[in-house]
Amino acid sequence: MSPQVFLSLLLLYLSLSFSSVSSRLAPHYTPFKAKLPLDASSTLMYCDSIRITSESDTVHIDTSVTEVCGEHYKEYLYGGQYEADSFFIARQALEFAKTIQVKGDGNDVWIFDIDEVLLSNLGLKGWKIPEIYISNLTSTLKTPPALPASLWLYNELKALGFQLIILSADRLDNQRNSTTEQLLKAGYNSWTKLMLRGNYDMTTYDVLYKADIRARLVEEGYRIHGNVCSVWLGLWGPPMANRSFKLPNVMYSS
Numbered sequence: 001m002s003p004q005v006f007l008s009l010l011l012l013y014l015s016l017s018f019s020s021v022s023s024r025l026a027p028h029y030t031p032f033k034a035k036l037p038l039d040a041s042s043t044l045m046y047c048d049s050i051r052i053t054s055e056s057d058t059v060h061i062d063t064s065v066t067e068v069c070g071e072h073y074k075e076y077l078y079g080g081q082y083e084a085d086s087f088f089i090a091r092q093a094l095e096f097a098k099t100i101q102v103k104g105d106g107n108d109v110w111i112f113d114i115d116e117v118l119l120s121n122l123g124l125k126g127w128k129i130p131e132i133y134i135s136n137l138t139s140t141l142k143t144p145p146a147l148p149a150s151l152w153l154y155n156e157l158k159a160l161g162f163q164l165i166i167l168s169a170d171r172l173d174n175q176r177n178s179t180t181e182q183l184l185k186a187g188y189n190s191w192t193k194l195m196l197r198g199n200y201d202m203t204t205y206d207v208l209y210k211a212d213i214r215a216r217l218v219e220e221g222y223r224i225h226g227n228v229c230s231v232w233l234g235l236w237g238p239p240m241a242n243r244s245f246k247l248p249n250v251m252y253s254s
């Protein structure tokens with residue numbers, strides 16, 4: 001690792017150690033507790049405000065949000081808006097990708113996360129999310145399907161000549177075979193690297209783990225043009241991609 005990259009990661013680590021940027025990194029961050037508005041008719045606007053501020057990492061939600069806004073978020077997830085938002089972001093990513101002159105040397109890369117990015121766990125049997133989010137149509141699924149917007153973007157980028165790197169902070173290397181099978185079944189193929197956590201990475205914060213992986217890729221000569229994730233922790237930290245794209249995710253803060 002070059003001295004410049006090491007210094008950048010060290011500064012990032014120190015800044016996170018004394019900051020409340022994420023409830024996962026700073027346990028003293030008080031989660032936002034939702035309460036029903038005095039005017040019940042304004043609940044939809046209230047819940048939309050919580051969703052947007054959570055997505056922007058302004059507040060960190062707790063289970064009270066499910067109790068108050070669960071039905072509204074279920075409508076968001078299954079009523080078409082979640083898919084529309086995802087496709088809107090995917091189209092912005094593709095427009096940016098088309099401005100890049102891919103050199104053809106195998107070093108122009110795009111990074112994708114797995115869960116709630118390439119694969120959607122909504123309705124997956126056994127997935128630990130609030131029951132209110134479970135759809136009757138998908139609750140019997142045993143393997144996660146592709147998120148349609150991500151599969152579309154993945155294939156478009158592949159056609160443009162980008163090397164596709166799949167990077168997860170949630171899945172372990174001993175899950176490589178099952179993860180590979182899930183990705184192939186969902187329609188993904190021809191990735192350059194599938195990077196999962198090893199045992200030695202287990203105590204590393206997600207944001208530092210992914211930043212370190214990106215640093216290794218840069219040292220190997222890769223040019224990271226884009227990074228797609230559904231949580232901010234997968235996008236923060238030097239070296240960052242030229243453009244980062246945050247997909248909607250109402251199930252998690254950061």
